Amino acid sequence: MDNNLSIRLGYVAMSMLLSNASPSKNVTVKQFEQIADREAGIRKLERVAIANLENCLRILKHNQAHDITFFRLSSRIVPLANHPLTEGWKYEGTLAPMLKQLGKFINKEDMRVDFHPDHFVILNNSSKEILQQSLRTLLMHYKLLKGMGLSHVHRCVLHVGGKKEGREEGLEQFINNFAKIPSTIQEMIILENDDVNYPIEDVLYLGEKLHIPVVFDLHHYDVLHESTDLLSLWKRVVNTWKDSSLPMKIHISSPKESMNDRRHHDFIDSKRFYDFMKKVVGTVEHLDVMIEAKQKDVALLKLTEELTNLHGMQVRSPSSINLYL
Template identity: 30%
Template sequence: MKIGYPCVNEAMDCSAANTFRLASYSEERVVAAVTANLACLRRMLEWNVAQGLLFFRMGSGIVPFGSHEINTFPWQTHFAAEFQAIGDYIKANDLRVSFHPDQFVVLNSPSPDIVRRSIQELVYQGSMLDLMGLNGTAKLQIHVGGLYGERELAISRFAQVHATLPEAVKVRLVVENDDRLFPLRDCLHLHELTGVPILFDNFHHECLNHGESMHEALKLAAGTWHPTADGVPMMDYSSQALGERKGKHTDDLVEERFREFLTHLHGLEFDMMLEIKNKEASALRAVAILRELGLSAPAPIMPIPPLNLPRDPNAPTKTQRTRKEPALKSK
């Protein structure tokens, strides 16, 4: 079992999501941002490997406006060697990586324009995994989408769009059960129609389900993954923040709840992404618990790279939040 956290190392002094305003687009800015983003991504991966955190969700903003029509710069060829080097590092250290395209990716939208731009975003993010030379076990994680008043029609529309996707996207796509619209049962129906694997979210299942026990739900979701083409099933883990609205994730790992969740696995293997606010801090505690229980390899004997390096005067300022292109969010 591999433990990971998404996109940002909160304690590190760099960001892999440096960007700029659309109005100030230039090829020079693209080159500067991608150079900094790939360098920081490599640093994060090296730090994770030294800590035994072998699952990482990369942020989608590595290439600013990567799926936007304005970006005509041939970044795929310009940075081919850098992407390949990161992919080689991932494979050499048995890392698992993924992307989780943002909420504007809605394949079952009634709007052809939103569907078109959603596919463009999936192609962009999948192409980065292709450039890294990674196989289909590196995934693109999305939700079913909107309900639009008709559940069956919404699911069938997803299936129809899925059939038109490039094969390079299809082999990477996984669908996550959500906490408001499409629970596990709907995702299983979608799997029957398309073959898309289900990335199980335990917290979403607690919020919205049809009475399946946690172990039953885990087993059903795991059964949608092909052992070689898809690899070990992935899942998201979190828990309810006490005293907050239903569905709000905790800011920190609640160890007793995490230990209780592990009892539902009963021999099932998952690579687990922690969707918890303090990211790497909780991931370190989770992997320590797994090692204690014999569910993860011992800590590696290797130097841990520093979280902070001397300031490079030419480096971009750390970006705390990736700027999203407004046009892509419109529905």
């Protein structure tokens, strides 16, 4: 057994096992506008944001009980944070006590948390307005991380963006825009291959040129790729993480129906994941694996159980899995 790979599993944003624990409760623009007094509206937003943070803490305590130490925080914790209606709102001050409490727990339990802002965060668009709105959203994530006392470096996963003006043009626009954004925002970013516009080959082009770690998404690769030499691509992905203080991370999900179905299944195909792990064992010592499945923590625990029955797998908990070959 010369090759060994340690694996830690994580999941996304909310628990399916906890009731009444949504970290993404919202206040719509219409609801906010119906509140006659703007300050009263702001207070409502703050109450909802604090409730979202309290539910984040509930979820993390639930995770700790199951030895799940990798988790993606919701990007919807603070409703309307970047909307013009709330311009000037210093939400980070009001949320400071709860953010500190959350960060203290994360540090005490040695957890890794990160974010994946939604598809409206686009850094390769030629529109100054879209770029500025994207930067405002990323600044919100920076403020949340700072409030928790966590390093902001390599905490936000982004896709490259759209290719309305052409695929190569989109890549070059990303490079041009990246040079214009503050260094703290640059440092937050890690890039993921998608399943529509930019395959892993394109993301590696940007990652290697701009020194950005690349998050390999296995499902997206299965749906959209150019090269079938997976191992060569993988070694390049590994190399983009060499200067990061965080362990290398990947995303896994499974198609809902056919192999090329972009929709996510409720659970993870353990055989597809296992076959991939066997291919890359020996190329990296440790992987943090983010599960993007509809059943969230239920899917994670099911995968953990299924891995125990596979050859060479030693499973103690979701945060302590080893493959020996």
